[in-house]
Amino acid sequence: MEKSIVKFKKHVKHSPGDKVYYAISYIIVILLLLVVVYPLIFIVSASLSSASAVSTGRVFLWPVEFSTLSYEAVFAYKDVFIGYKNSIIYTLAGTLINIIVTMSCAYPLSRKTFQGRKFFMKIFSFTMIFSGGMIPSYLNISRLGMIDSIWAMLLPGAMSVYNMIIARTFIQNSIPTELLEAAQIDGCSDTAYFFKVVLPLSTAVISVIGLYYAVGHWNSYFSAFLYLHSKDKFPLQIFLREVLVQNQFDASMIFEDAENVVQRQGLQELIKYSMIVVSTLPLLILYPFVQKFLKKGVMIGSIKG
């Protein structure tokens, strides 16, 4: 039966109406694709063009007057390295803290007989729809003495309730309760069960939420903007903001020989493109390998449980 249906489907020809539908759909989807891709190509091409080509607006699709000057400028720019180093530290340490806190919260809440499960869930979920807001949070952080310290980057966001619920749902749905019962009969404690059974079976969800957290840390500028004051602690995004949005980049700092104003101005524009590329590079390199995991999180998250 099934085979015949497949055959029937393959041999059927699209009616004229369907052909029009498909044509329109393909065109629209391809247009959307171009809208997404084109700015990205433009940025990369511009970063590989010469200063004069960029400042006179001659770059449209491919690099014009190929040059790596802008990358030399980026690598001569010390702040980029400070930012890179700090961003890597915040991302690694922050994600580690996130995973520890999230999993140790998700595990008890995934246990159906856990006393107080509903109470805890309410306490945690409520923070998703209501919060103290910017000023009380700021006062709180400053009272804890975390202003301008690395802890302000790591602790206030130590767990996202949304990700915790994803992890909890995953543990609940994919680890059979029979396993728990069997372990308990063998005298396995709750702690041992967590380390010996739950953690090894949760690697999929840990990698999903770990990626979410990591991307979040890498991309965040708000908490740094709010809580950090000293330059040597700034993450990359803060320096990016200075250069890209506030135009606080002085080309003469790096190229003293760039004498004439036009050239300097060109460089000032050029370095923006290469900074965008350099700061997004880790993501672009990793994306093809991890995009499957990233998508998975949406699916797990969409199951109400």
Place this chain on the structure above:
Amino acid sequence: MQVFDFEKDIDMKKLDKTNTRTEIQAPLSSKGRFWRNLYRDRQLYLFMLIPFAYIIIFAYVPMYGLQIAFKSFKPKLGIWGSPWVGFDQFVKFFKSYQFSRVVPNTLILSFYAIIAAFPIPIVYALMLNSLTNDRFKKVTSNITNLPHFISVVVTVGILTQVFNPRTGLYGSIVMSLTGAYPSDPFKSAENFRHFYVWSGVWQNFGWDSIIYTAALAAVSPEQHEAAQIDGASRFQRVLHVDLPAILPTIVIMMILRCGKVMSVGFEKVWLLQNSLNLNASEVISTYIYKMGIASTGTTDYSYSTAIGFFNSAINLVLISLVNWVSKKVGETSLW
């Protein structure tokens, strides 16, 4: 529910045998059961310790701090010691000229974003799903998901570069068409909203479509076959088979979105804001920041907290309301 209790009872008996020394032997009163379960789950409570401390310190302590919205906060006197002023801070905000600017700005920006950004992922998911070339579908969805992971700073950076009136694409195109450079599009209040909303669409339409694509994958092929036999065209099948299938998902997403009407994020607005587009770009969150943190010397914590409280209270009411409505009407809800 009964099975649930039964399981507990079994646990009780096991506990009775193993822990006769510490536990009460009496019949299971609810109090006794509570302490017994407390003991049984002691390790699990240990797991909850850090997360619970975290949520108290970083979410509930700030909520406690919200009371300064009803006080005249003096850092020396502390949160508790500052004198109460009732609703003075709120009245001050409602009467200020900023109120008639930041509230409409926030609402307009938010509704514009919903109207523009909500339907596109749905249409995109329906279209992509109906296409026949699987490889093309996969590659396309992977590429359109990518911008979601680009940081706000970089997104705004890309935006300002592409729309730069001199060196950007926009400038060059206008130059080659009209022979003159255009004026700076970022320095106008009218354009601010378009930039904000459409850069958001650019970033997220692909990612937001995943949830619909997943729902569409669950549609049984038999439904399509039945419709085909009845002579439905592909477009009709999209309308009458695919769309109804993802309707519950659409409702849930709409609820989630509506609950956030008043919470226009700070980050992107702040990055796109400049002194010339303030008329459209001053929203509640940026105003709070300016009043509470940025203004040196004259920071008014109580006033800015009151504005924030007003904002999140409306949010809370909105999301509860929408949830209630959808429970009544569509039988789907968040809680």
